[in-house]
Amino acid sequence: MHFLGREPIGDFCHHLNMSPAPLLAFLGVTFLLPDVQTLYCQWGTVEVVKNVSELPYEWTNSQTTCETGEGCRETAILIKNGPQVTLLLSKGCTMEKDQEATVTEHRAGPGLSIISYTRVCRHGFFCNDLSTTDRLSGLPTATVPGTLRCPVCFSKGDCPENPPQQICPKGHTHCYNGVLEVRGGGIATNLRVQGCMPQPGCNLLNGTQVIGPIHLSENCGPKSGNLVCKKGTLETLRDVSTFPVEWTTPWQSCEIGEGCQETVVLIVNGDQVNLVLSKGCTEAKDQEPRVTWHRAGPGLTVVSYTRVCRHGDFCNDVSNTRTFWTPPASPDARGSLRCAHCLSKDDCPENSSQQTCPAGHTHCYKGVLKLRGGGIFSNLRVQGCMPQPGCNLLNGTQVIGPIHVSEDCGPKSANLDCKKGAAEAIRDVSTFPLEWTTSWQSCEIGEGCQETVVLIVNGDQVNLVLSKGCTEAKDQEPRVTWHRAGPGLTVVSYTRVCRHGDFCNDVSNTRTFWTPPASPDARVPGTLLCPHCLSSNDCPENPPQQICPAGYSHCYNGMVRLRGGGIFSNLRVQGCMPQPGCNLLNGTQVIGPMDVSENCGPKSDTVVCHRGVMLQMGRRLHQEPVEWEASGQQDCSPGEVCQETLLLIEPAPGQQSLLVGSKGCSSPERQDGPAVSIHSNFPGILVASYVRFCSSNMCNSASSSSVLLGSILRPVPPPPGHLQCPVCVQFSGACSDDSNIITCPSGTTHCYKGSIDTRGGGLSATFSIQGCMPESSRSLLNKARKIGIFSVHESYEEENSKEKNKKTKVPRKHSGASAPYLAWVVGLGPFVALWCGGFLLPVKSIFP
Incomplete structure (x- = not known):
């Protein structure tokens, strides 16, 4: 967001x-x-x-x-x-x-x-x-x-x-x-x-x-190696007479290696044009400016401009439509067909206006264009003239720049699409009104769209909390509620639930319900001085002081908790109040999907952490970062800290690999910062881990496996040797007898066959592994018993290279779930839930 x-x-x-x-x-x-x-x-x-x-x-x-x-x-x-x-x-x-x-x-x-x-x-x-x-x-x-x-x-x-x-x-x-x-x-x-x-x-x-x-x-x-790019999104419907159109956008600093992208799409229907604009950073490779006529018209027309560049800051600098389109000078010859005419983000009227189609157009189009990506999430309803039948306004186009496009000409779906996102930010009051963009989600049948915005104002600072998404709650008209009106500390919220159309939860700025006072200095000051603090972390020991408004007699010192709707926050507040007590919220307990409460007692030593388990299997997990999203949040027990742990197992380059991750609360570990460990490496089996323990709210916030991959060095592959071994990594059960057989690299001397039992962090599993090993190594973990939150135990078959028929199996030293049970758990795919310490922990499981 x-x-x-x-x-x-x-x-x-x-x-x-x-x-x-x-x-x-x-x-x-x-x-x-x-x-x-x-x-x-x-x-x-x-x-x-x-x-x-x-x-x-x-x-x-x-x-x-x-x-x-x-x-x-x-x-x-x-x-x-x-x-x-x-x-x-x-x-x-x-x-x-x-x-x-x-x-x-x-x-x-x-x-x-x-x-x-x-x-x-x-x-x-x-x-x-x-x-x-x-x-x-x-x-x-x-x-x-x-x-x-x-x-x-x-x-x-x-x-x-x-x-x-x-x-x-x-x-x-x-x-x-x-x-x-x-x-x-x-x-x-x-x-x-x-x-x-x-x-x-x-x-x-x-x-x-x-x-x-x-x-x-x-x-x-x-x-600097980082580019700065123009950034912004827009979708607007205009009369063709207003073109060419110009625009300006804000900006953003990109990550190292990213370029600048810009995408403009025009959908023309008679005298109306829908303009879609997306600018920002991208990982896509460079692309020269390209104009594409997805449908050239006359009649319905779709034309786009796309570009990706890295040659300089703000290189995505197109600022008008002259670059690729100007309205036709005169209308084309007309035919005899008349079609309904509509271009709308809402429903088309039952009796849409009629238009005479250009000569050669024989069919009337009626469909919905869906645009998703690049900050654009929109459904555009279209009725107009086409030269052939069918639902193919886009001429087969599926992607335009970062925007995925599709069309649907069937009956209207009973499922809504809603704006989705959750965020919390502290801003200076001078930056308001604020605007935002969000992603989207498809709802279940019967669900509606909800949006909730909460502002907690304290002097010259404002904490904004935003939640959007699907909900089972009944419809509710837009409602502005002043939970505490101020001056001094102020709490105001905007809530809405709707079902009248896709993306109906479309409020995108704070102007809807709050603007800063025109002259904040005009309020009459009193004599009381109070500490001033608004922070998602601890307030300083000696916070700055503020003069309270006249009539204010008490200093507030508490913590506001917000839980639900994707928000999991502890906000520490110090400021001016007109009466004593711990009642900043005026008794409010629920705002939209969020439960709210406050605590003015002694400071608690608990933290809030991201929580979730992630499992992925694929062939390029050591090269291409994958998303590492938490499924929820967790209030830790006193003395606990946040943790995040990643474990990567790759039996051989190009073969199926396994990546498991865990986020949540943990007993404190002595570790100053993130740590990457290479337990075993090329030319044999790669086993690597990333571990972090930290003690501030939501600090276990790594969003992809790049935190691990950036530290893995892959040397130049040695030439093939003479040894051949089966390769396999299996989440549950033993590797099958028909596992892939590969020729091992030079420098490997024997085949590895073993397993790693993993417990903790919401995970209980046994990973079976086969592959090539160098002479210097017999064990993958070198007797390690702990990898971050995971307790691990390795069992493997020791093969004597001189007596190949003599094998000794290292016994297991613990009991665990049986292989058939684990296979059944994984078979649940994305619906799996693992029992962990008294609560159900959702697992994100993705298997190709």
């Missing part, structure tokens, strides 16, 4: 005919707004590099409608570097207080120089009307040249290896080489700069960190 700031994802061209006010403003009529709360403001961003000789530079912007109480903002930044100047411009709405137009020299030059213009206004529609660089006076002029020569570069990509040189002004003694990172106000860019500076160091910004809504930082170290 991803939380996004308030930055709009697109400017979809609010039309001037939407009300008389913006139309008159556009025509030059100015309005004074003493009593009007809603403003129309100019909106947009500009990022452009120009020659100084091209100044002054002019621009035009789009418009937007602000929320009640918001004003219009504008910020322009000019960065001069020799003969070039970069302009960064951001306009839009803001809750910031009014500010007169201000010009600031952040670095005066000569050489590299930075000047900015900022303004916030509410005195009229479109009052943020800066349209030229004229007002940004003060750019330095040429000065006496010195003797130093420096590279000169202004680039959103890499600077060239041999950039052009410039003679620096007199008094400039150092060459600057760094990256300006610009984030906010709809701008997310890295600007690489080389030029002249009067002193050494990485301080082009002269300490400036914020200009209007734009945060700036610089980095003069070696280039």
Whole structure:
């Protein structure tokens, strides 16, 4: 689940005919707004590099409608570097207080120089009307040249290896080489700069960190191996007359090796277009920009643009539909067939409007397009004209970029699809309203969709808890509940249960039910001072103090517990209350699917851990990470800690391997951090483990087997030897007599046949193993009795290489479940549940 700031994802061209006010403003009529709360403001961003000789530079912007109480903002930044100047411009709405137009020299030059213009206004529609660089006076002029020569570069990509040189002004003694990172106000860019500076160091910004809504930082170290990509999702239905459409997106830092992807899909039906947009990081390999006509029309049309790139930060920078599609200039010849016309994320009306189909179209289409992936989870109902019968609008397409697509032309299913996700985050109040995206799930027959959002506000901090998914609860209209209204500590929730359509639990931001107070400083302060803390961990011993509102007489110190709906959280709270007692929740015990409670007693030494068991078998488990998801959470007993343990057994390269994992509570172990152990290795059987014990809430949070695989080194395979052995790893029962026979690598001298009994962490199983072994090894575990949470015991047949017919079997030293019983347990697949210490522990079991 991803939380996004308030930055709009697109400017979809609010039309001037939407009300008389913006139309008159556009025509030059100015309005004074003493009593009007809603403003129309100019909106947009500009990022452009120009020659100084091209100044002054002019621009035009789009418009937007602000929320009640918001004003219009504008910020322009000019960065001069020799003969070039970069302009960064951001306009839009803001809750910031009014500010007169201000010009600031952040670095005066000569050489590299930075000047900015900022303004916030509410005195009229479109009052943020800066349209030229004229007002940004003060750019330095040429000065006496010195003797130093420096590279000169202004680039959103890499600077060239041999950039052009410039003679620096007199008094400039150092060459600057760094990256300006610009984030906010709809701008997310890295600007690489080389030029002249009067002193050494990485301080082009002269300490400036914020200009209007734009945060700036610089980095003069070696280039990071991590890319930064544009990130965002959108689905919107528009009239074809509004195209081309433009958008801006937030950004994200990728993992090492990931690239940037962008996918745009247009589904055109007559005078309507459904636009789907997905941007972000991806593990997919690079792909040049590609335009694909999945159905070319006329009539229904489906066209997409996809790209994956790694050549530079924000390389997924397509920002409009001009790149791949413009509306047809004139309608095609019409035929005689008339079909219902509908393009909707909801149900089509019973009597949809009719359209005359293009000539040659002989059939009417009626179906549902399902789009899943890349942050998009949508059902689009379509009715329109097709040149042939059948349910094949997509022409066989199943995947577009990260989005899986399918269509269904049968009767409407009784099963709902719902948005699904659970998250908890503490944010500064200045970042609100917050937006989010979630994944999805298909519900059981009769289930509905639920969504629950809880905000716990404490001064300038807000804890947001979000839960979405399927539910058996009965329908409930959207409900906002003030469990504690504040000022001081505030608790407000939004809950809903619906069944009227797929993804009906579609609230995606906090504007629906809460916005920060317009002027929090206006409340009358009292005399009481209380500690201030909002934390999912421990509060500090000496937390900061806050002045409570007038009338508040007591300090609260407690822990709020939330359980259910995918949420398992302990939130520690210290703040101001109007009365004594442990009653922050005002008696509330249930919010949506969550049970809530509070405890103001002495601090408990218990922790909360992820819990679950994972079993997988496959042929590439040592190479390709697999997901390691916990099935639930667990309250530990006093003194216990969290644990996560992975065990990988691979009898030979390319053969079926076994991976088992466990998360949960455990007795404390002496271990400072994650530990990877290679118990046996190539050229024989690979047995490796990852173990972690930790003592903070939900710290056993590894999400894939990459925590183990990254430490396994696979040497160059030795040539085949002369020994042949059966290879096998079996979850239950003995390996069969017809196991694969392989030629062992050179360096192996005998065949291994044995088993490893594993107990603990919700698992009770015996793994049978066969494979090749080097002369130096007889045992796989080297007498190890403990691997993380697992108690292990190895039994194997000792084969004397000189007397091959003489065998000694090492006896087992414990009793356990019989092989037939274990085989029956595994046969339950994903429905299996293993008994462990008094509770049933779900097992995620995946067998190819």
